[in-house]
Amino acid sequence: MIRNSATVLLAIAMGVQGYAQQATLKGIESSDLDRKVQPCDNFYEFSNGAWRAANPIPASMDRWSRRWQAGEVNKDKLRIILDEIAAQPSQASGTPAQLTGDFYAACTNVKAIDDAGATPLKPYLARIDAIHDSKELQREMRDLQAIGVTVPFLFGSVQNVHEPNNIIAGVSASGLGLPDRDYYVKPEKRFADARAAYLVYIAKLFTLTGVSADKAQASAQTVMQIETALAKASLDNVALRDPHATDHIADLDALQKMTPHFDWTAFYQNVNVQPGVINIDQPVFMAEFDRQLASTSLADWKTYLRWQLLNSEADTLSQPFVDAHFGFYQKQLAGVGELKPRGTRCAEQTDQYLGEALGQEYVKRYFPPAAKQRAQDMVTNILSAMHDTIGGLDWMTPPTKQKALEKLASVNVKVGYPDKWKDYSSITITRSDYFADSIAGNRFQVADDRTLINKPVDRSRWGMTPPTSNAYYNPVLNEIVFPAGILQPPAFGVNAADAVNYGAIGVVIGHEISHGFDDQGSQFDATGKLENWWTPDDLAKFKTKTGCVVNQFNAFTIDGAPDIHINGNLVLGESIGDLAGLKIAYLAFKKTPQGQSNVKIDGFTPDQQFFIAWGQFRGDETRPETQKLMVQGDPHPVAKYRVLGPLSNFAPFAEAFSCKSGSAMTRSATDRCIVW
Structure with a gap:
């Protein structure tokens, strides 16, 4: 990655121990400098302007520099590893090689994924369709949580900020499809445009499951109504930076009183966690969730759950689902022009689900x-x-x-x-079903996280x-x-x-x-x-x-x-x-x-x-x-x-750089910020 660098003979010039065995050291990238710009005027342009001019942002990226290029090269290294492992299908079950190789092979089997279409979703959608009352609705929320669909809150492990050696349960605000609360409530054009595009995206995914256009558009409005109510009760991004704003230690009784329409005893029994200390990061959000649980129709809740499942799993389905998901989150919101190559995306997914299994081979080769x-x-x-x-x-x-x-x-x-x-050996990964592999990976991550609750911190x-x-x-x-x-x-x-x-x-x-x-x-x-x-x-x-x-x-x-x-x-x-x-x-x-x-x-x-x-x-x-x-x-x-x-x-x-007082890169002593 480092090119056009000068030779530094520090061992000879200085006689410094430690440089004797590597006399030739690589320095800065002098070819990246934009020498038409003075360093005291704009160091951002001076230091790498020439590189950026010669290396425009690739269509599949939202930003670009040598650093981001190195990150993508890292994924190419992972692809090399995974291509080699996947080419050897007869690995012992549960080993890092079997898990990563089969997961990657399933992910890159585009024909099988596209042939399946929306079929992998049918059992999950049928289960949602079969909901008849609030008890079954809450059961479905618990079941979706188990596969990583956090609707509309997240239940998992958190460290107790008052007793940091202990892990406790945490209940956190979740369940929004737009980036944060302000996208639902602010009037500026960029937020209004995002809301409009989000409605189109929601309807598109519903139609891909066979829903009529009219019903899909009505469903999109229902989803937006529920999510907007939840968003209005959520903290904004600045407020979330205050650790005291999300510090609300409680117990099961207090949580039950806060959300009386949700059966937390049944929830705890279902997730196999013993009740204990709980942190509720946003009580106002949870109160709004309870209000929605009591006032929103069962039909609307079912629409919301269908949407959360669809949006969560779109990337694991056939190309039309992938394209719709990319079109909104990457193209519309981030300005990205095209999808990354399938192999790169599959390397990313393998790292996401099985990162320490894949990482063992990575560090052997590259660290x-x-x-x-x-x-x-x-x-x-x-x-x-x-x-x-x-x-x-x-x-x-x-x-x-x-x-x-x-x-x-x-x-x-x-x-x-x-x-x-x-240890990932408990996960069942096959070469034949990428959707099932992703669900299995999600189940493992959720279950693994929940096993930490009510235990001492594992600092390893x-x-x-x-x-x-x-x-x-x-x-x-x-x-x-x-x-x-x-x-x-x-x-x-x-x-x-x-x-x-x-x-x-x-x-x-x-x-x-x-x-x-x-x-x-x-x-x-x-x-x-x-x-x-x-x-x-x-x-x-x-x-x-x-x-x-x-x-x-x-x-x-x-x-x-x-x-x-x-x-x-x-x-x-x-x-x-x-x-x-x-x-x-x-x-x-x-x-x-x-x-x-x-x-x-x-x-x-x-x-x-x-x-x-x-x-x-x-x-x-x-x-x-x-x-x-x-x-x-x-x-x-x-x-x-x-x-x-x-x-x-x-x-x-x-x-x-001998910058004079008053230059763009030199703040005066009275204007200079020094914290540490």
């Missing part, structure tokens, strides 16, 4: 021990830089610093892949699969996780220069560490408990600093729509993560041999290379439609502002 060790060393170095940063803060008092350092010292680090692989479990090109921080576990899939070029490479590794994956590592201290993470202590560990004065200072970030990002607008602004409150946590991640990764880089040297690569100093690496890693080109989706519901800013925002606040960047 050697040397890569894991270097990544772990980087995490250690960046954690150390965060320690130094907290210790050196002039605005935080010693009592709060002590708590912050205790939390930092307690961070659990996971790199590459789990120490203990998940992962929330992402090893091939995933992403990373995360979990505040209740106080852990940072970096799957092998993201520890690949251009983010990270065993043979990459420190500037590239620290400027790309290093900032990501710093970003995830910093999530423990953003506006959300800072509300959890070292054990993962939702508890304030700040003095009042320090917390007030912190909120002033985060308010600066909100105001800055509120001023950004998306491409081609100057009236649509980034929501600073929505992206606050991710933006704090970028600001702090950039700083601590840079401080860690300065302690490396290359960071302490003056050796130029392609005419750029080590510091300049570090910042270019970040601009090249994070510089996505994003479709306008996708930007609108992101502004509404994604806590991450549009990629351009993940480059321009943090760097314009960071004095070492201005120093590295």
Whole structure:
């Protein structure tokens, strides 16, 4: 993935131990630079403008950069693995090879899937048609939940934020087909257009099951009516970022009183979970669900359940269903022009359902021990830089610093892949029925999740699969996780220069560490408990600093729509993560041999290379439609502002490129946001 890079002879030039065995290290992508743009004017364009101009967004993608290209190359690697495994059909039952190979073979058998049409749905639709009373309606809701159709709430395991060593039951708002509540209630044209297109999509899926056009349109109106009522009772995306807003510990009696028309005793018996502590994330939503249960006709509820099943399973059915689903969610909402190749989509699905089975072969081939060790060393170095940063803060008092350092010292680090692989051997997967395989995968995931309820936390479990090109921080576990899939070029490479590794994956590592201290993470202590560990004065200072970030990002607008602004409150946590991640990764880089040297690569100093690496890693080109989706519901800013925002606040960047005061990439001391 990394091309046109200079040779760095650091071992010879500096005599540094550790570089002796890999004298030739790969640096930044100098050919990606748009040298017509000055780095102090627009670093997003300067750092990778030439690459984006030469590499337009593929028709099947909603955004594109070297990072996203690497993610798709990862899926090509999975396809290679799966093609090889699927070509050997006589594998022992229940083994990773049998499960992944047969699942992939069934998924790629387009003729069998298309020949089946809507037939796989018939037993499920017939069961819904047979509902005669509220008791049977509730039973069907339970049965649909078992195959991953969350109607209209989600029941699963959650960590108790007050006793973080314990897993409890959680009841969460769900059951909406549009991206979030605002799509149902806001009058702006983009929301109204989405509602209109959603009605067309609903009707289309109903007609594909043999329903007449008139009845399908009437059914669409029924679905929209129920979902709108539920949406109006739901929290918006900004409110959902407040952990206190979704913290409502209760027991079965309290839940039953909240929703008296739903039989929770029967529900618990059906899902084979003993009643205990429950968190109800949105009580207002659950009260509205109960009101709908009492007032909405049985016929309308059956229509709603049919729709939720159809929408949930559309991608596992014949091509007309797949095309309709894609046409709304990807083409209409995100602006994507065409479906990804079938093999790629099947690799994604195999990873989704059987990720740790597939991941075992992936890490054997693409994540050697040397890569894991270097990544772990980087995490250690960046954690150390965060320690130094907290210790050196002039605005935080010693009592709060002590708590912050205790939390930092307690961070659990996971790199590459789990120490203990998940056992999927209980799933029945065949080569002959992709729909049944998907249902089996859903059943396993739901049942596996429910087995955790009322038990101690299993800290060995992962929330992402090893091939995933992403990373995360979990505040209740106080852990940072970096799957092998993201520890690949251009983010990270065993043979990459420190500037590239620290400027790309290093900032990501710093970003995830910093999530423990953003506006959300800072509300959890070292054990993962939702508890304030700040003095009042320090917390007030912190909120002033985060308010600066909100105001800055509120001023950004998306491409081609100057009236649509980034929501600073929505992206606050991710933006704090970028600001702090950039700083601590840079401080860690300065302690490396290359960071302490003056050796130029392609005419750029080590510091300049570090910042270019970040601009090249994070510089996505994003479709306008996708930007609108992101502004509404994604806590991450549009990629351009993940480059321009943090760097314009960071004095070492201005120093590295000799940016003058008043330049677009240099904020004044009074306008600069510094949180950590």
